[in-house]
Amino acid sequence: MSKYIVSSSPHLRDHVSTRRIMQDVCIAMLPACIVGVLLYGYRAAVILALAVAAAVLSEKFYCKAAHVKDTTGDFSAVVTGMLLAMNLPSTVPYWMPVVGSVIAILLCKMIFGGIGKNFINPALAARAILALSWANVMNTFAEPAFGNLAGVDAVASVTPVSGVASGSFTLTQLMLGNIPGTIGETCKIALLVGAAYLLYRQVISWHIPVAFIGSFAACYLIATGFDVHATLYQVLSGGLILGAFFMATDYSSSPATAKGKIIFGLGCGLLLFWFRYGKKTPAEWCSFAILLMNVASPLIERVTGAKSFGEVKK
């Protein structure tokens, strides 16, 4: 045997690995998580930790039980755990993030074959199941109290989405995030910093977020007779920013081609508009819009199949 490796070309590989990509996503979500803890107190931190731990442990458990290679080293379970916690209000009981993560990892990811095989975003699907099963708990938000780690018990009566018509919050509040909401969705500045990092590191491309937010905003503008304030208010409330940059861009559950991504983003934006416009529902529809498009994603990919370089028009 030769002491030299013989394998077929190419012989060089890029530095980027699955693990690095997932770590990048974690890094990008950190600012929003930190602000979440500052806004809603220690409960937020505990929920984040529980969700991540439960996600990683259930993936480990699954791999052991199914006798497959332990895949937790790729950090994707950490991403799922973090995302789920970011989508929960800080008021939920502590068993909820745990149950949510177990559902996300076991029922929405591993069952389909693990990373890359899940057709829906596991964190979102788990959140939807929790929201449908325990609607009350999932729609109880704490009043923010910046810097007060003990947290406040005061329960908010209005959330931005439900308070749309009254415009109960200023745009500055919506940007800074000192409003009632889930742990990770309220501070748009922190989310946008993370999104910029993901774009810079080329973990995500612009197609989905731009098409998503763009189409939603365009519809809203037209529907409201070009009311810029109302439109901005809508864009910055609820989970849209978190959803557009961190959830709709999930690799497995969105199309791989640029054209497909744009159609996917457009679909998300239109659905969200349809769900939200003129309705006074307290529920956050963003994740449902994304989930629906997740299901449509394979179809979109099929019809937008790449066109090869030498395909000549006859």
Add this chain to the structure above:
Amino acid sequence: MATTQTFGGGVHPHEIGNGKTATRSQLIANAAAPARVTIPMVQHAGAPALCCVKAGQIVNMGQVIGEAQGVVSAPVHASVSGKVVSVTNCVIADGRTVPAVVIDNDFEDRWDESVKPCENVDALGAEEIVAIASSCGIVGLGGAGFPTHVKLNTVKLDPKPDTLVINGSECEPYITSDHRVMVECAAQIIDGVRLAMKATGIKCARIGVEDNKMDAVEALKAAATEGIDVVALPAKYPQGFEKMLIYALTGRKVPNGALPGAVQCVVLNVATCAALSAAVREGKPLIERVVTIAGRVANPCNLRVRVGTSLMDLLDQVGGLTDGVRKLIVGGAMMGNAVPSLNLPVTKTFGAFLALGEEAVSAEESACIRCGRCVRVCPMGLMPAKIDALVRHDNYDGAIAAGATNCMECGSCTYICPAKRGLTQSCRIAKAIARSKKS
């Protein structure tokens, strides 16, 4: 003006380890001729040459030792003068075992009488230039080794080609042999380009050089004559692939399954043009070439090496291997062949020898995360992840329907894949199956 569009996709492997810097600014040195050469009869695409010497025979430098068999073939010449030790077999870089002639060098460098300079180059017609390219065994030095005389012979082509595309892009990481030839032998390249224009009847030639070699662009521009454009192209792999280069220089897309002739182009490599000039003006057959030796060797450099020199002899001249070598590669890091031993001869198509370490050892592959990177970089617009999945499910018809046969095996998808999947390898399997189905 020449167009400077670029193909979609592509990768930047030269950013890894930046192997070109080690050799890019050093002058080409002449390698010492070895005491013994092993010259394979297969150094080109097409039919192998047929050995026409016997053991014990004394041969001169430049003498034909293998005759071309048919049109798409090329003769092989002795690269040293001396005595034929044996006519045997040897292994070449792609793993094939082929007939070869072993010659002991007498170090006299006695040229064969057939090698003489041409008195009046300007008087040569197209047919004569084609005949010289053929008799001197000129083949594409870029790697594929297609016999040059076949490309130059455009008499029967319809429509007639109108653009000569000259490849000086050298997009592979580590390799700088074409770069050095462009800087040091620009006039000879331009001369070769003009001869090729005459042979093909083409009035317009475009030389594409990646913009990380501006000294080469300047040198060629200074030497260029009428009808020859030198164009700087964005440095990105695989810029030097025929189809990508034609697109960059002419805006034409070669249809799937077709050759450059379909878009009225003839493509030659810069070093091939220099060799053509030497053949026509000095009567010199192709018996040496410039080889980049880089990676984990003591003195990375570019050497002008006689065909048939063994890798072992070559390495002695650069101070041997250094520590940590895990892979030996003949050709580029993206397209070349990994070889098991140093017991291999340099051939006409042998552009580089690389000794790579851990950087060439891929991490273990994991599941596809559907990130779409492979789709983004594929210059052919394919979906490598899809082809890979189909091949792994033994659905070869599906893979072929997904365009696997259009894959150029450039390796960009495998290079970029964060899950370290062998996507190019899957395409190769699908292509092999498609070929076997056809025959």
